Amino acid sequence: MPRTNVVSIPLAPHAFVREQRAPHEDLAAPRTNALIRASGVEMRFPSAKGEAARILAGIELDIHDGEFHVLLGPSGCGKSTLLNIIAGLTRPTAGTVTMHGKTIHKPGRDRGVVFQHAEAAIFPWLTVLENVEFGPRMAGVAKRERRERARKYIERVGLSGHEGKFPHELSGGMKQRTQIARLLANDSSVLIMDEPFGALDAHTRRVMQNELTRLWRETGKTVLFVTHDIQEAILIGQHIHIMSKAPDTRICQRYDVALPWPRTETHPGFVDLLARIQRHFDFGSEL
């Protein structure tokens, strides 16, 4: 495991960014009160040859209540696998993930997931309203109350007037809004998002990125967002974790980004961070 190495750069534009090598035991935040903590998470998949391929190797991750974390890494590095483990859909072959100090071993309402492909995640036989009230319905919330709650969050994500539509009548962006509303209505405190805007056109994508950071700041939810897009990571992320490429993926660097939202690509702090993160990907050795 690499040694902890914290880099703090005092002058502008660097002042917006704090850099640290993972794991970061000796950093300000005490490790005891993390909302979600992954320690020593390892994942092996059986390969064709018979020997298990190690995708994740000793992932350490601390997420505190109300933070916005981005996992950034090359395709196939195991980002989605890590998300699935935190969501409780998959179990790691070694290590643990805890929430509120308790080990996660199954999915729960507290950890809502926005899936990459909305078509495969929202229910096509239910209207937008019925999709959004699905969680509360499963929890046994009375019809009137859950309708009310669903309407509130449909409005919140900007889908008012589309309550009665079926998913096939919605655009890609609207489907992802439905997924987000569904989690808000279900009172999930953590939003786990797996490249949710990857399939959207550039414009819609930008709108959704801004709306997500707005919703996050308004609701105080904790967000864990996976992407392979560096610009997206910097546009939305509060804490950006760089994941190395597979096999034996680790979190090799963490950036704490203090740029204000909504962010623009032309901000000097943005440009500086983009250059620095790009370096990880340009030279494989840094991953």
Next chain:
Amino acid sequence: MSTHQIMQGVRHAGGVLLRTGVVTWLIFLAIWASIAPFYPPAFFPGPLETLAGGKEILLDGTLVRFSLISLERVLTGWLLGILIGAPLGILIGRVRLLRQLIEPFVDFFRFIPAIAFLTLFIMWFGVGEQSKIILIMYATCFVVIINTAAGVLSIPPGRVSAARTLGASEWRIVWHVIVPECVPYVFTGVRLGLGSAFTAIVAAEMLAAREGVGYLVFTSRLYFRTDWILVGIVTLGLLGYCSDRALRGFGKVVLKRYRVADAGEFGK
């Protein structure tokens, strides 16, 4: 009105007649009417003789009574078959062990038509209604099970995961995700099952019944009433056609949100 407009009107009307099947039936009747006069009516009656024979048994009530009896048998067995087949299909699709156990069995029975069991069922359940209904049940059940299980297996895993992360229990997932997800597949099975049910009932009524359309087709031969045989065949076709149309209408209206395909035999 210009000639152009008239031509356009004619073409439009022709299109409607072609789409609704009127043209097909007119051609069919024309061929039938032109071949029949070459044979004696007792061997091959024409459309008009068939119509006259049909009128005869329609007026004395036999045709309606026989149709209702056959229809009742078909619907009872078919509904029972669906009630047994759909839950079984879901179970087989969901439980891997069960699927592995049953699959070879399914591949074996797939090639045995329901009618092959008729004599056995008559031996076991008597010549009454019971054996016929069980036969239809068997005929329906089978396609429904296969289609439902295929439906369960084709569910995108993401939907089940999504329901799970939203806090649905495994039982609720079955009812609120698996069942609605399977509806179009079950519906296909149900439609195919209706076809098998008609096949089975005619065979059953031919061998062991005193009433019903199958009985009519079979016994009319003894009275040299070939026209009644044709009336029986046409009635069967009409009953099947109307049932399927009603079923498709039901699928289109009631099951619309489950995206049940309103497709004909050619999938269009």
